[in-house]
Each structure stands twice: as C-alpha cells, then as structure tokens.
Amino acid sequence: MITxxxxxxxxxxxxxxxxxxxxMDFTVTADPVGIAEASALLLPGxxxxxxxxxxxxxxxxxxxxxxRVADGVPTLGICLGMQLLFDRSQxxxxxxxxxxxxxVVRFNERQKVPQIGWNxxxxxxxxxxxxxxxDGVSGxxxxxxxxxxxxPADPNIVAAxxxxxxxxxxxVATDNIFATQFHPEKxxxxxxxxxxxxxxxxx
Numbered sequence: 001m002i003t004x005x006x007x008x009x010x011x012x013x014x015x016x017x018x019x020x021x022x023x024m025d026f027t028v029t030a031d032p033v034g035i036a037e038a039s040a041l042l043l044p045g046x047x048x049x050x051x052x053x054x055x056x057x058x059x060x061x062x063x064x065x066x067x068r069v070a071d072g073v074p075t076l077g078i079c080l081g082m083q084l085l086f087d088r089s090q091x092x093x094x095x096x097x098x099x100x101x102x103x104v105v106r107f108n109e110r111q112k113v114p115q116i117g118w119n120x121x122x123x124x125x126x127x128x129x130x131x132x133x134x135d136g137v138s139g140x141x142x143x144x145x146x147x148x149x150x151x152p153a154d155p156n157i158v159a160a161x162x163x164x165x166x167x168x169x170x171x172v173a174t175d176n177i178f179a180t181q182f183h184p185e186k187x188x189x190x191x192x193x194x195x196x197x198x199x200x201x202x203x
Contacts, residue, residue: 004019004027011078015185016028019195040073046080049104066098079180090104102153107164111166113147117143117144120162121139122160123138129173133159135197140190150168150181152172176202
C-alpha cells in the first residue's frame with residue numbers, strides 16, 4: 001500500500017484521483033504513526049520550500065520520513081516533494097530533509113519563471129533503473145510548474161533530464177527513491193505510464 005503524506009500540499013486531490021483511477025491501494029495521512037507503518041511513501045508538494053518544510057516539522061513528519069527512507073521504504077517524491085528530499089533550497093534559503101545530497105537552485109534570469117506547461121522528459125540511459133521507469137515515457141512531454149530545480153551531488157542518480165534553456169535533472173532514481181520535478185498525475189498518458197512503471201519497479 002502507498003501512504004500519501006498529507007503535508008498541506010495543494011496537489012493531494014489530483015494525486016488521489018489518479019491513484020484511484022489506476023486501482024492502486026493507498027491511504028492518505030499526516031499521522032507519524034501511519035508513516036512509521038507504511039510499506040511505501042509518496043511525498044507530494046506544491047508551493048515554496050520554506051513553507052513545505054515548516055509544514056512537515058509542524059506535523060512532526062520530517063524525522064519519520066528520514067527514518068523510513070533510510071530503512072529502505074520505496075519513496076516517490078513529486079515536484080516540491082522531490083526538492084525537499086535534497087539538502088538545501090535557494091528558495092527561502094530553506095534547509096530541507098537532507099536525504100539526497102545536493103541543492104535546489106532557481107532558474108537563471110534568462111528563463112521565464114515559473115516554467116508552466118508541457119516539456120519533454122528524456123531518460124538517462126546510463127541509469128538502468130531509469131530505463132525501466134521511463135519505459136514508454138522517455139521522449140514524451142510531461143507537465144511542469146517550477147521555478148527551481150535540483151542539482152544532485154551524485155550525477156549517477158539522475159533518471160531523466162529536461163531542456164528549459166538549460167538541461168536540468170527532472171527526475172532522480174536510487175535504490176528506494178524515485179522523484180520527479182514534473183507532475184505525473186497531471187501528465188496524461190505519459191504520467192500514468194510512469195506511475196505504473198513505478199509500481200512495477202518498486203512495489
């Protein structure tokens with residue numbers, strides 16, 4: 001069962017609708033005890049990094065998320081949920097969860113921010129897990145809403161890239177973590193395929 005972490009984010013409804021349409025077994029909780037018992041985690045999020053971390057800390061979720069991910073629980077991060085997995089974000093100069101080494105930075109002044117709309121996602125073929133996760137998805141367009149993007153300290157975890165005036169990591173994948181800067185739940189058939197691939201690969 002996937003435990004969707006209710007961290008006060010605005011995209012819970014669309015995630016619930018998509019998981020329901022796919023027949024996935026899931027629950028939604030902001031209870032640390034529920035997260036402690038989860039067999040898989042989904043960390044969603046929209047909005048600012050500082051507010052996102054404040055919400056997690058206010059609900060006493062930051063520590064238990066770190067612990068469960070360290071325990072090897074399969075974890076899917078989406079949009080801000082991806083960014084919060086890293087060490088630090090330029091947005092609000094926020095200290096994040098520190099699960100993945102690296103920082104989150106703002107697009108430069110030559111780019112229109114936020115990036116809103118569809119953009120192409122290309123799998124990193126050197127990442128074996130990425131090839132499986134993006135089977136039927138790589139080269140297709142997914143839906144983005146972001147002004148910031150992560151720079152992983154370890155380039156080997158990059159699962160996919162996207163060009164927005166510069167090439168950036170739009171997804172990462174590790175042994176038990178998969179995270180996307182775009183919104184699979186808003187990305188039509190490509191997003192649905194990605195979620196099905198996640199279930200097959202991790203659950």
